[in-house]
Amino acid sequence: MKKHLKQLTAGVALSAVMGTAAFADDIKIGMVVTLSGPPAALGQQIVDGFQLALEQKDGMLGGQKVELIVEDDELKPDVALVKATSLVERDKVDFVVGTVFSNMLQAIFKPIVQSDTFLISPNAGPSTFAGRNCNPYFFVTSYQNNQNAEVSGMIANEEGFENVFTMVPNYQAGRDNIVGFKQTFKGNVTDEVFTPLGHQDFSAELARISTSGADAIFTFMPGGMGVRLVNQFANAGLSENMKFMSVFTTDETTLPGQKDAAVGFLAAGSWAPDLPNDANAAFVKAFEEKYGYIPGSYAMQAYDTASLLDSAIAKTGGDMSDKDAVRAALKEADFTSLRGDFSFNNNHYPVQDFHMLNVVKRDDGKFHTSFVRTIAKDYADSFSQDCKM
Amino acid sequence: MSTTLFLILCLNGLQYGMLLFLIAAGLTLVFGVMGFINLAHGVQYMVGAYLAFAYVQLTGSFMLAVILSLVTALILGLLLEYFIFRHLYNRDHLDQVLATFGIIIFLNELAKVIFGPATLSIAPPEFLSGSIQLTETLRYPIYRFVTIFAGLVVALGLYLTISFTRIGMLIRAGATSAEMVSALGVNIQRLFMIVFGVGAMLAGFAGVIAAPIFAIEPGMGDNILIVAFVVIITGGMGSIGGAFFAALLVGLIDTLGRSLATEILSTVFNPSFANQIGPALASMLIYILMAAILVFRPKGLLPAKGVS
Numbered sequence: 115m116k117k118h119l120k121q122l123t124a125g126v127a128l129s130a131v132m133g134t135a136a137f138a139d140d141i142k143i144g145m146v147v148t149l150s151g152p153p154a155a156l157g158q159q160i161v162d163g164f165q166l167a168l169e170q171k172d173g174m175l176g177g178q179k180v181e182l183i184v185e186d187d188e189l190k191p192d193v194a195l196v197k198a199t200s201l202v203e204r205d206k207v208d209f210v211v212g213t214v215f216s217n218m219l220q221a222i223f224k225p226i227v228q229s230d231t232f233l234i235s236p237n238a239g240p241s242t243f244a245g246r247n248c249n250p251y252f253f254v255t256s257y258q259n260n261q262n263a264e265v266s267g268m269i270a271n272e273e274g275f276e277n278v279f280t281m282v283p284n285y286q287a288g289r290d291n292i293v294g295f296k297q298t299f300k301g302n303v304t305d306e307v308f309t310p311l312g313h314q315d316f317s318a319e320l321a322r323i324s325t326s327g328a329d330a331i332f333t334f335m336p337g338g339m340g341v342r343l344v345n346q347f348a349n350a351g352l353s354e355n356m357k358f359m360s361v362f363t364t365d366e367t368t369l370p371g372q373k374d375a376a377v378g379f380l381a382a383g384s385w386a387p388d389l390p391n392d393a394n395a396a397f398v399k400a401f402e403e404k405y406g407y408i409p410g411s412y413a414m415q416a417y418d419t420a421s422l423l424d425s426a427i428a429k430t431g432g433d434m435s436d437k438d439a440v441r442a443a444l445k446e447a448d449f450t451s452l453r454g455d456f457s458f459n460n461n462h463y464p465v466q467d468f469h470m471l472n473v474v475k476r477d478d479g480k481f482h483t484s485f486v487r488t489i490a491k492d493y494a495d496s497f498s499q500d501c502k503m
Numbered sequence: 504m505s506t507t508l509f510l511i512l513c514l515n516g517l518q519y520g521m522l523l524f525l526i527a528a529g530l531t532l533v534f535g536v537m538g539f540i541n542l543a544h545g546v547q548y549m550v551g552a553y554l555a556f557a558y559v560q561l562t563g564s565f566m567l568a569v570i571l572s573l574v575t576a577l578i579l580g581l582l583l584e585y586f587i588f589r590h591l592y593n594r595d596h597l598d599q600v601l602a603t604f605g606i607i608i609f610l611n612e613l614a615k616v617i618f619g620p621a622t623l624s625i626a627p628p629e630f631l632s633g634s635i636q637l638t639e640t641l642r643y644p645i646y647r648f649v650t651i652f653a654g655l656v657v658a659l660g661l662y663l664t665i666s667f668t669r670i671g672m673l674i675r676a677g678a679t680s681a682e683m684v685s686a687l688g689v690n691i692q693r694l695f696m697i698v699f700g701v702g703a704m705l706a707g708f709a710g711v712i713a714a715p716i717f718a719i720e721p722g723m724g725d726n727i728l729i730v731a732f733v734v735i736i737t738g739g740m741g742s743i744g745g746a747f748f749a750a751l752l753v754g755l756i757d758t759l760g761r762s763l764a765t766e767i768l769s770t771v772f773n774p775s776f777a778n779q780i781g782p783a784l785a786s787m788l789i790y791i792l793m794a795a796i797l798v799f800r801p802k803g804l805l806p807a808k809g810v811s
Contacts (some may be wrong), residue, residue: 152720154620284782308782309761312726314717317515318762324642325508338622341718345624349716351634351642371624371718461543 140179141427141434144201146212146222147236149186152338154213155188155367156412160236162405163386163413164211164239167420170400175420176427185418187213191221198222201465202229208434209234211419214412216240216259216287227251230437232444238420239413239463241290245500248461252342253444256415257496258463259287262361263294265382265468266332268489270359272470273380276301278359279328281319283339286307291361297496304328309339314344320350320393330357340364341371348375364473366410369481381471384457385453386485389469394452408482414452425449446494457493460500466496507638511758518647520754521654525590525709526727527746528661528732529702535741535807536678537695540596542603545728547703551576551613551710552719556625565715572711573704580703592695602687607725614721627715650712653687657705662741674698678741679805717776730757730789737793739803749804753789760788 131424145164147157161184181204187194194213201207202225213219219238226233236488239258272276273351280295281301282288292306305324307319313335323331340363347358357366366387369376369448376499387398387408387421397417400422409417422444429443440473447458457465468490471483530544554575558568587606591599609693626632627646634642665671673694676684685691717723734753738745765781768786772780 145704151722152622153623154615158620177633225758306776306778307765310782311788314726315515315519315758317518318758321508321511321515322762325505338718338720338723341622341624342716345718346644346716349627349632349634349644349646351644371622373626374622 117333118184121395139432140181140352141175141209141432142181142183142206142207143175143423144198144203144205144210144212145182145184145217146187146198146201146210146218146219147182148214150188153189153214153336155431156237156337156410159367159410159412160211160416163401163409164236164420166263166397166404166413167417167424169404171420171424178427178431178432187218189215189218191217191261194218195225199225202226202231207231209423211236211416213238213257216242216454219243221248222493223252233441234419234422234444235417241495241497244461244463245497246502248503250441250462250503252462253422253458253462255419256411257462257466258291258497260294260297261468261493261495262289262382262384263332263334264298264496265470265489265493266359266361267295267298267300267481268300269380269382269470270279270301270330270332272489273330273357273359273485275330275359276351277304277328277330278302279305279323279331281307281309281313281323281331282334283313285311287312295332299332311339313339314342316346316419317350319328320352323356324350324352326358330359331356331434333360334365335360336362336370337368340368344368344372344376344379346423353378360432366408366482367412369483370407373481374475376473377475379473381473381483382468382489383411383471383483384464384466384468385411386469386471386483387483389453389485391452391454393450397452408480418449418451418453421449421451422447454502459494459498460503461498461503463495463498465492467491468493470496479489510760511637511643512653514643514647516755516758517751518651518654518754519758520751521651521658522709523727523734523754523799524654524711524750525657525705525728526731527710527738527750528743530731531735531738531741531743531746532674532698532710532755533702534735535682536674536698537592539592540599540603541588541702542600542608542728543583543606544702544706545724545726545731546579547576547706547724548710548713548727549614549719549724550610551707552714552717553618553623553710554707554722555711555714556618556623556719559625565604566626569708569711573708576707576710577700577704580707581696583702586698586703588699589696611721611725615766618721620717620721625714627652627671629771637719644776645714650716653708653712657708658747665743670694670697675807730794731765733789735803736804737796739806741807742803742805745803745807747806752804753792756792757785757789760785764788 146162149157171417173375185197210226211234214237216238233252237256239254239256244258280292282291364376364379425448430439445458459465465486469488470486472486474484475481533539533541552571555568558571631646634644637643734749738749764785765777768778768781
């Protein structure tokens with residue numbers, strides 16, 4: 115699988131430069147994402163989004179030929195570590211782009227930044243590296259994990275929800291999301307329910323929800339859990355009586371499985387496929403034409419990551435030896451983000467707008483999240499003041 | 504905790520138990536009668552769900568998809584038996600585990616290649632998709648009632664077949680002493696094939712009826728296989744009756760435990776501590792149950808007669 119992908123991606127990059135072999139002074143980018151198991155859909159979006167950007171620029175970023183090496187971390191920290199170490203030691207890449215999941219990022223973080231290689235996360239944004247442990251070689255192009263939940267709390271306030279039932283899987287990201295939500299939500303949290311990771315049957319929890327008297331539910335159930343929860347929620351007839359508010363539960367990766375059951379459900383995010391700006395409209399159109407599905411935020415973030423690299427490499431003229439110059443060029447974030455405004459905070463996490471989204475059905479019968487209104491403008495994470503950088 | 508909520512939890516437990524029973528029934532027969540460890544049984548549950556998805560896409564009718572999936576699951580089970588499992592009956596358990604584990608990996612990857620890694624779902628049929636108002640605040644999906652009913656029908660059918668028919672008698676005899684049955688002129692090979700095919704079909708059926716409730720994804724059978732093994736060990740290997748009661752017990756305890764563990768603990772400990780250990784304890788309950796039952800009844804709740 116890995117080898118196959120490697121050849122495939124190398125092939126795409128190579129064919130883009132018309133068959134010439136990769137030269138030693140090409141820019142080398144290693145990518146570590148999850149491409150096995152059910153979460154593979156997320157990793158695939160990142161690969162697709164990044165490759166779309168590469169292809170549109172004829173296989174070059176900042177005017178330099180790019181060799182992209184894609185590795186699958188298999189959602190195992192030890193595998194991720196081995197792959198990341200070999201990228202920096204054997205392949206001597208200039209940048210590592212990864213990962214999907216925060217725990218994978220934690221596994222690969224040290225060996226990459228300690229070898230003075232730039233690590234750019236296209237999705238995972240743990241609090242761990244946002245505050246005291248921020249690093250000059252680490253950038254995040256997505257968001258800080260807590261932000262979406264914090265914005266959900268603001269949405270709940272604005273929508274006038276008074277009693278909210280919260281439910282998350284029993285692991286770090288789940289707990290972080292509840293903390294983030296409670297930080298901004300002013301009403302009353304009726305319950306905090308923790309389910310096992312990969313939970314199958316939500317019927318017991320749904321029974322509790324229906325008797326809780328809450329006006330809304332806030333949840334974080336990524337991937338298959340979200341598909342099951344949303345379908346069971348709708349089948350139990352709960353959608354009529356209460357609002358459903360979530361992060362990473364109703365997105366473009368899960369909506370093909372949720373369909374009508376999710377229409378009208380609220381979410382918080384920094385982007386939606388119909389976010390009104392020209393660059394975004396062009397991206398969504400090109401992406402759908404090439405891959406046949408509606409891109410999610412994962413693909414958007416990967417595309418933005420490629421655009422960021424493009425701008426930074428152009429600024430340094432392809433010279434990767436002066437690390438400080440590369441860092442300064444990255445920090446400027448001088449590219450057109452699909453999200454509109456985008457800049458880096460002192461901790462190299464983004465400062466960007468967050469919006470309320472809801473799920474809509476498109477005329478062709480496909481489903482996507484849709485921009486409703488902006489909730490927080492130029493929203494920075496709450497850890498940056500601890501970062502001495 | 505209101506009585507209506509408790510009632511709902513019991514219904515959920517029953518429904519989960521019925522699903523477990525459909526999977527465990529085939530597993531316990533294959534394990535008990537043939538002494539064969541079939542780890543690939545869970546993956547047949549996944550195959551059933553994917554078949555239902557494919558046939559719903561193809562025909563547009565859920566009922567038609569159910570029938571076609573059952574037939575296909577049966578044929579697939581028979582093919583697997585003929586080409587792979589047949590050659591493993593006389594090998595030791597390690598070989599069986601290796602081979603059937605290989606099938607899990609193969610079929611999980613195949614599902615990913617054909618249908619993609621994303622989670623899929625199908626809607627329950629139109630006439631079963633509503634929910635019944637039980638009390639003012641509680642609704643219960645009709646489809647889940649139907650699952651409970653389907654499980655009961657299968658259980659009754661299996662009970663009648665095994666207790667009162669000739670083939671049932673042979674299965675019971677085969678469980679006690681396969682050599683003896685063979686020596687008496689019964690084609691034990693064909694008997695095994697039938698048992699295996701029906702087992703695969705039941706697992707497939709469980710997958711089909713689970714598809715509209717749970718999501719369809721590669722590897723969905725892996726976790727439920729472990730619970731199915733808990734069920735057949737708790738119930739007694741090779742015993743359909745044991746599997747039935749153990750499945751209900753495991754289903755009820757798991758469902759009730761998940762809702763009540765935190766609440767019960769918070770009456771004793773402070774709420775945040777209860778919130779920490781409640782979910783962890785709830786997911787351990789069925790294994791604790793299995794261990795406890797094995798201490799007092801090492802052969803399970805209702806062991807099949809003559810199985811040593």
